[in-house]
Amino acid sequence: MENYVIRIDIPEIEEYLALRKDCGLSPRGKEASKIGLSNSIYSVIIRQSKNQKLIGMGRIIGDGGTAYQIVDIAVHPSKQGNGLAKKIMELLMTHIHNEIDPQAYVNLIADCPADNLYKQFGFVETAPESLGMYLKR
Known part of the structure; x- marks a missing residue:
C-alpha cells in the first residue's frame, strides 16, 4: 500500500462521478451526488501517492441508528487485484463493528x-427468505 494514500474522507464530486464511470457503475x-456524498456516515478513499488521483472508494450510508448500507465500493480497473477493495472493506467494517449498534x-x-469479497466479511445472501429489490426507473 506504499504507493497509495488511504483516508477517511469523501471524494470530490467530479472524481466520484469519474471513478463510478470508469468502474462501470x-x-x-x-x-x-453532492447531497449524497455530504450525507455519508463514513467514507474511505484511496489516492495514488504521486498524483493524488482517486483510485478507490467506499461509503456507509443510512439513518444513523437502525439501518445502514455499504455503497460505492469501487477500485479503478487499472488498480484492481492489489487488495485495495479488501482494504476499503476492512476500514468500513472496523467502523461498523466499533461505532454501529450490533442490532x-x-x-x-x-x-x-x-460477492466473494463481501462474504469474507460475514455478508450472506438474503434469499430465499428475502430478495434484494430496487425501483427500476
Whole structure:
C-alpha cells in the first residue's frame, strides 16, 4: 500500500462521478451526488501517492441508528487485484463493528464476482427468505 494514500474522507464530486464511470457503475447526477456524498456516515478513499488521483472508494450510508448500507465500493480497473477493495472493506467494517449498534441492519448489493469479497466479511445472501429489490426507473 506504499504507493497509495488511504483516508477517511469523501471524494470530490467530479472524481466520484469519474471513478463510478470508469468502474462501470451506474451514473449519478451531479447535484444528487453532492447531497449524497455530504450525507455519508463514513467514507474511505484511496489516492495514488504521486498524483493524488482517486483510485478507490467506499461509503456507509443510512439513518444513523437502525439501518445502514455499504455503497460505492469501487477500485479503478487499472488498480484492481492489489487488495485495495479488501482494504476499503476492512476500514468500513472496523467502523461498523466499533461505532454501529450490533442490532442495526447492515446491507449491500453485491455485483458478481464481488460477492466473494463481501462474504469474507460475514455478508450472506438474503434469499430465499428475502430478495434484494430496487425501483427500476
